[in-house]
Amino acid sequence: MLDRIRIVLIGTSHPGNIGAATRAMRNMGLEDLALVTPRCNPKDLEAYSRASGATTLVDSARQFDALEDAVADCTLVVGASARSRHLPWPMVGPRDLAESLPKALEPAEARVALVFGREDTGLTNAELQRCHQHVHIPTNPDFSSLNLAAAVQVLAYECRQAFLALEDASSSATSAPEREVDQPFGVTWDNPPATHADLERFFVHLEQTLTAIEFHDPDNPRQLMARLRRLFMRAHLDSMEMNILRGILGTIDKRLRDKS
Template sequence: MLDRIRIVLIGTSHPGNIGGTARAMHNMGLTDLALVAPRCTPVTADSVSRASGADHLVNAAPVVDTLEQAVADCTLVVGASARSRTLPWPMITPRGLGEQLPGELATSEARVALVFGREDSGLTNAELQRCHAHVHIPTNPDFSSLNLAAAVQVLAYECRLAWLARREAQSEEPTPPLATHAELEHYFAHLERTLIAIGFHDPAMPRQLMARLRRFTLRARPERMELNILRGILSDTEKLVPQRDDGPA
């Protein structure tokens, strides 16, 4: 899933920000970087230094002239915007974007592009209108300007969280069946019979014992196997109770 998420930088003016973006991507397992009309030389000593070992992403990043070229094969394009726009556009949060990604990338042909604008002016209205949706990072309104690489890091982190959640869900074993109502009632009858046999429960003076045990057990929502274990313990307990002529002691 992460391999099919592309980070697109438009009009970047400082090579260090390209390197910092590459580092943020590599931290989170993203590998696809594209540069649109950068206003600097992408591969420099500064960008390599800021990449801190992720300079292979900088070196492999294609440089194109337009946003359309960078996202031509993408099925979802999301523009990062810190400014309110005169024409409302579908807006999502970083967390909402992450939650949407597994569905968007359910097929191998799907591609998602996350588009970031210039350090000084962001994305133009025309560029934002070429996006399916806008994502806004809810920063401190008194100091909302984020460094480009930091903004990429926030969204890349949400992408990774979504990927980890998807991988965990795929690796989970099937949920064992819960005990049915009938099985629980058989268990409660067995439990009460055993407690009477060992002298722990006196039906003549119940003191809400069975009601409390019922509440405890029902709150736990036991699985069928767990209930079978408990009934096995009760059966073995009953075998240890001395038998009298008139019934259990």
Template structure:
């Protein structure tokens, strides 16, 4: 009926303490999409309260490789059964209630879920596609979770809502793993020297050598004159230093400049009109205010 799936990460640990509960889901494909959202974030404990149809081909097709989450899913006939052994219940709610109820945003909900997960099962409850959870069902929850979406278009489909909550659970879990460590999961890699970058950053000496080479080549092609420098080299220096180049990038650029030098030498051997080229370079600098 479905292809095998890779196992859910960290089964029977913190993630498995978090129970995703879907109440009376109308479309089985949405159950599959929820399973996929859960597995993306390392979760695998899915409970289904009186689904219209499950299991079926549509749910497995939409799961896109998360069939193991569906294989393990618990199907029960009432919300009571899904919540009976839980120590904390939080339900998603998109609208206000006559009786104010404790409301939390997804990040805070994830932190609270992690706290209680050490004591027992935690249920995150999602309602029907058409009208969510009933008032009676929401009153079974200790907290309501509100996703602060665009008030002019606030409705999320079921899998989207589950993805938002599971993402926050995942982020909280990763942060807990990396407290006091080097943050291999969450640390950014944006420039040479960051963990994971493949080449060391260029040294100041390497960069200065490149700038000297660049200025020499720009003079050779008569784009830049030391006697009338304007602001060309400071602006180019600002540009390249903003890039935080690595050693390989410096080597590539130096190789490009060397090729340009060879081309200039070949050109000079033919004897082009140097004055015309210089005038064009000056005109370009005046036009661009460099």
């Protein structure tokens, strides 16, 4: 489970925070780190110093030019945010998030990304809208600013607790009489979840088609695409459902071309 959870840091400005984040990850058994447009040298001596032995994670961290590239293969993307901005988005606490991960990671192809923003400004609205849900760490409202590595530590800890609970449950199930295993919606699901890359291609196609039928005006968007993002992100589409939706859009596009 833990090997399929990715920590994504966007626009990190201090190499020490990258090093401290890798230490927090290694403490809790997480090893997949992605850096999006870091504003510092991720392999600065300060990063290695603050890693305190987790230097292999500093060395193996992958760098990306955009969030979409860093999470393209992920099936659940969760953004760390102090609050929902402008448009309310599904929000969970760290423990609720962690407890949902075993089910989210049931398909072998599933990958989860936990996304953290810049030390000074956090995640942008556009970045938050590329997440299925947001996670909020309930800090003291009188002193709510949380260091980047500390935020990574909190979520990594909760992930590890969920992993240990899953191991305990598996051990108990092995020794207990055989029983029916709970499945999502009471059945084994028939298709893997759609990846983030699939979703992004769908949203591009959807906007193009809605613009072509004059339902969407790019010059006066009125948060239409943001609300549609929220709707489809909340649905957690599987790969077959995604193919059906893309097929519908493709058929609409063809009819429009035929009429013209």
